[in-house]
Amino acid sequence: MTDTTPQTPRSFQEIILRLQSYWGAKGCAILQPYDMEVGAGTFHPATTLRALGSRPWAAAYVQPSRRPTDGRYGENPNRLQHYYQYQVLIKPSPPDLQQLYLGSLQAIGIDMELHDIRFVEDDWESPTLGAWGLGWEVWCDGMEVSQFTYFQQVGGHDCHPVSGELTYGLERLAMYVLGIDHVMDMPFNDPDAPIPLSYGDVFRQTEEEYARYNFDTANTEVLLRHFEEAEAECEHLLAQDDTDPKTGKHIIMAHPAYDQCIKASHIFNLLDARGVISVTERQAYIGRVRALAKRCADAFVRTEAGGQAA
Amino acid sequence: MPDLLIELFSEEIPARMQVRAAEDLRRRVTDGLVEAGLTYAGAAAFSTPRRLTLTVQGLLDESPIVREERKGPKVGAPDKAIEGFLRGAGVTRAQLEERDTPKGAVYFATIERAGRPAAEIVAEVLVETIRTFPWPKSMRWGAGSLRWVRPLHSILCILTDEGGAQIVPLDVDGIAAGDTTRGHRFMASDAFSVSSFEDYEAKLKRAHVILSPEERAEQIRQEAANLAFAAGCELVEDAGLLAEVAGLVEWPAVLMGEIDEAFLDLPPEVLQTSMKEHQKFFSVRNPKTGRIERFVTVANRDTADQGATILAGNQKVLSARLADAKFFWDNDLRVARSDMGAWTRALEDVTFHNKLGSQGDRIRRIAALARELAPVTGADSDKAARAAELAKADLNSEMVYEFPELQGLMGRYYIEASGEDAAIAAVAQEHYSPLGPSDDVPTAPLSVTVALADKLDMLTGFWAIDEKPTGSKDPFALRRAALGVIRLVLSSELRLPLDRYIDSQLLKHKIQLNGDADEKDIGALNDLLDEIAEHGVFGAALRSVRARLEDSEIDTSDGSLLVRVGEVVPDLSQDLLAFIHDRLKVFLRDQGIRHDVIDACTQMAGNDDLSRLVKRARALNAVIVTDDGENLVQGFKRANNILTQAEEKDGVEYSFGADPKFAETDSERALFAALEAAEARIAPALEAEDYPEAMAAMAGLRAPIDAFFEEVQVNTDNAILRRNRLNLLSQIRRICASVADLTRIEG
Structure with a gap:
């Protein structure tokens, strides 16, 4: 496969592999998914935390993402409670980021000579992360295929330098490239493989199971308690002295604390799907998660990776 | 005379901002050039998703020389003073000129500032424009600190004259100006250089970009x-x-x-x-x-x-x-089709405003008010209440959640599908109207009723919690709601005593806001509500409730809930009515009715009946611009001034009927007769609300009043005559005041 004359990919995984090899070739560290439940690739500390501070960064990764309210028991052609995002974050944003992005579309088989690619205003904001940026949604023949954002603020901190963030909704993009109408029909691996598997073979059952769990079964009392606990643990970790009493080293536990913030955020999403959060409470919960995110950001910028001299 | 071409080339500019941005670029750059002395013949600005372009034709080569004369110290002043002046003015002693002035010989310096080349000024102005550009939202990118709407990639800035094009040297955060640009992102993305605006526009078109x-x-x-x-x-x-x-x-x-x-x-x-x-x-x-x-x-x-x-x-x-x-x-x-209960119930959980309760609370208030308004608007009470209950049900529909701009319209479809009357369904769509000064106003009685109830509840609610619009801040669009009330009343010619409805609706809000008060105290407020419905007047209702409860166990003392609420409601009510009057002024001004005319009419009793108020104002406005009208106002004011001064001086009010037998002159007698005739015409006209007739009768007083002042001295030495004439003036005042408060008329 070459970047100049790519064949049309034949499977979901081929699209992911091509994006991995494209961004790897462009100098990004190819990271692995974060090992926690998150609502979007942005929550991965490789984006949220690494967008902070002055140190340069370039990373790309697939992130399984969960949006409990979007579950449709695997019946809706494009709505899933568990789906994949492809995420690229480069800091500082390079001057040719748009060209790099367009190159990635070519790499997955979108012919620029035949399609209509457009950058349409779409400002991004995450109230739970206290983050916002300006950019576009990218349209291919009228379909949104990616989000393109220049981060201006994360966790209440101004971004200096600014990171460029690209987010691809992988299922939707792949369905478009592969010409598939229902996500469950999409070939996951090569259709000519000895054991061809569709997206449905892999995920139909889990979509059903989680839809039932998310909407009707998750124990809301337990979840509410877990939310409180995660919040308390986050605060507890951040309240510790910077100097570790055992090693005498300067260790700020920004990442463990941030894990608790992610946890609280996902629990909130679950509670929301269970319909036990009223409109007014909703704002209050979002505010509590944002407060955690801000405190984690405050802690991270005091660490070495956050730009503090060692 | 060179031409200037500027292009700011960036990543995709939001479509909604482009036209405004091109205009801002034109205005800021040309203003800056003119301010620095560089005038020009013409300018035009253009925008595409990736560029803002400005062309300025016939620019001066350089700014003109500026001469300024400065007055210095006296001849013979200490050297120190003279040296200081030389330093300040930047001239040498030999360049000073001695001139004789009335205060003796004085040094003068002529300072000459050389003109500056166009390129230098353009560079300065453009850099300043870029750095302070008024984008609605701007951003930083990469490691830089420059702000632009999206990353700025290149600046094209050239001056073109007969000798060719020259790049204007300038640099903004590492972006140096040049003479190149790029074509279409996909169809012709290579860079090319341009030498003039015509060349630029033509080459862009070849490169698949239409500039305009x-x-x-x-x-x-x-x-x-x-x-x-x-x-x-x-x-x-x-x-x-x-x-x-x-x-x-x-x-x-x-x-x-x-x-x-x-x-x-x-x-x-x-x-x-x-x-x-x-x-x-x-x-x-x-x-x-x-x-x-x-x-x-x-x-x-x-x-x-x-x-x-x-x-x-x-x-x-x-x-x-x-x-x-x-x-x-x-x-x-x-x-x-299953009666929309799922939606209306869900509205109970939607907060309208944290102090004013849920949408469900609000809808109940609107429905109750719609029921009360129905007799005035000529609608059926039960249908009005039903329509109000359903009007906002669609806010919980999936379609409106997805497309908020379809609110009301979807309600109409759904209510009709549920089997309700078409007229009730129409209310869902129409009760939001009118949304502005030129928007359609509903005329169907049901829609008018609910639309009015909606807006009055909104206004009284925010008044009750003291969230009134201030300056440019009007987050709940209360000005629009007030204008809505005005237009609904006027276009259906409703005879609506607003005061009463405002009082009772304010009171209902206060009852809801005091939801945690003692049940008996709330009961007293509810009694008050009934009394308003009975009497139509707030003060009387409060007195009657207080008297009735005097010996009961319910607290009616000065600090009690009843009295506290009872005291604040009239003030809020008056304030809200004044706000509506202000909006009315703005609305009628656009129709050519003077603001002082409206002031003159809002001073009259019954000013909460907007239809009557406007009838009166239109009639007064028509008469005030006539010769008779204008002079009558002068005559009235003269009478009023003389009278007021005399009353202040004498410490009495001259309101006793004047006696014609003390009239000395023909003009005095004529005025007596005219006033009598006018009053005989005006009183029944006012009764019949025939304001043009009343105004005409009043304007007819102009000639006799003028003649009276021409001939008669009011403040004569004869005390009897003086008193009689002052009483005559008071008759003028009384008759005119029954029509409008002419003291408010300007000029």
Whole structure:
């Protein structure tokens, strides 16, 4: 496969592999998914935390993402409670980021000579992360295929330098490239493989199971308690002295604390799907998660990776 | 005389900001040039998704020399003073000039500031313009600190004269100006240099960029109309969408497609909104069926397959979108047909405002008020209340959740589907109106009733919690609500005693706000509400309730809830009415009625009846511009001034009937007769609300009043005559004051 004359990919995984090899070739560290439940690739500390501070960064990764309210028991052609995002974050944003992005579309088989690619205003904001940026949604023949954002603020901190963030909704993009109408029909691996598997073979059952769990079964009392606990643990970790009493080293536990913030955020999403959060409470919960995110950001910028001299 | 060409080339500028930004660029740069002395013959600005362009023709080569004369110290002043002056003025002693002045010989210096070359000024002005550009939202990128709407990539800035083009040397955060730009992102992306605006525009076109947004829009409109026509259909014109789409493309390619049969039964507004909001498609109507059956999409490039791939992709996306819309529509219809209870119940959980309760609370208040208003508006009370209960049910429908701009309209479809009256269904759509000064005003009595109740509840609610508009801040659009009340009352010529409804609605809000007070105290407030309904007057209602409860166990002392609320409501009510009067002034001013005329009329009793108030104001406005009217006001003011001064001096009020037998002159006698005749005409005219007649009778007093002042001295030495004449003046005052408060008339 070459970047100049790519064949049309034949499977979901081929699209992911091509994006991995494209961004790897462009100098990004190819990271692995974060090992926690998150609502979007942005929550991965490789984006949220690494967008902070002055140190340069370039990373790309697939992130399984969960949006409990979007579950449709695997019946809706494009709505899933568990789906994949492809995420690229480069800091500082390079001057040719748009060209790099367009190159990635070519790499997955979108012919620029035949399609209509457009950058349409779409400002991004995450109230739970206290983050916002300006950019576009990218349209291919009228379909949104990616989000393109220049981060201006994360966790209440101004971004200096600014990171460029690209987010691809992988299922939707792949369905478009592969010409598939229902996500469950999409070939996951090569259709000519000895054991061809569709997206449905892999995920139909889990979509059903989680839809039932998310909407009707998750124990809301337990979840509410877990939310409180995660919040308390986050605060507890951040309240510790910077100097570790055992090693005498300067260790700020920004990442463990941030894990608790992610946890609280996902629990909130679950509670929301269970319909036990009223409109007014909703704002209050979002505010509590944002407060955690801000405190984690405050802690991270005091660490070495956050730009503090060692 | 060189021409200037500027292009600021960036990543994609939001469509909605482009036109304004081009205009800001033109204004800021040309203002800056003129301020520095560089005048020009003409200027024009353009925008595309990736560039803002300004061309300025016939610029001066350099700014003119500026001479300034400065007065210095006296001749013979200490050297120190003279040296200081030389330093300040930047001249040598030899350049000073001695001049004689009345205070003796004085040094003068002539300071000459050389002109500056155009390039230097342009560079300065452009750098300043870029750094302080008024984007509605701007951002930083990379490691820099410059702000622009999206990353700025290059600056083209050249001055062109007979000798050729020259780059204006300037640099903004490492971006140096040059003479190159780029064409279409995909069709001709190489850089090229340009030598003048004409060269620039022509080369851009060769590179698949149409510079002018109007030209792009016109091309889109024409091609779209042609495509529709060729298919036997017609384009649904949409100027806002056209402007937006023209800002999304540099090289428009117009394509038409068909909407899948399965979606053609969706309401046309749903098709149109879904296509417009999500896809920026134009709608195409088939005149034979009246349905929207096709769409037009505008791509940003030509392709070898004439757009076939692009169209197929767009069609697919549209089908997915419309499948969603149809899913919402079908689900919503199911709820609608089972009486919409699921929606109205859910409104209980939606907060309207944290102090004013849920949407459910609000709807109950509106329904109750609609019931009370119905006799005045000529609507059926039960239907008005029912219509109010359903009017906002669609806020919980899936379609309105997806497309908030369809609120009301969807309600109308759903209420009709539920089997209610068409008139009740129409209320859902119409009760939000009017939304502005020129918007349609509903006239169906049911819609008028609920629309009024909605707006009055809104106004009294925010007044009750003291969230009034201040300055430019009006987050709840209360000015618009007040204007809505005015227009609803006037266009249906309602005779609505606003005071009473404002009082009782304010009181209802206060009752709700004091929900945690003692039950008995709340009971007293509810009694008060009943009394208002009975008497129609707040003060009397409060007195009566207080008297009745005096010996009961309910607290009616000064600090009690009843008294506290009872005292604050009239003030709030008066304040709200004054706010509505202010809005009325603005509204009528646009119709040519002077603000002082309205002031003169709002001072009259019954000023809460807006229809009467406006009738009176129109009549007064008509008469005040006539010669008689204008002079009558002068005469009235003269009478009033003399009278007021005399009353102040004498410490009495002259309101005793004057006696004609003390009249000395013909003009005095004539005034007596005229006043008597006028009063005989005015009183019944006012009774019949025939204000033109009353005003005409009043204006007829002009001649006798003028003649009286011409001939008669009021303040004579004869005390009896003086008193009688002052009483005569008081008669003028009384008669005029029954028509309008002329002291408010200016001039």
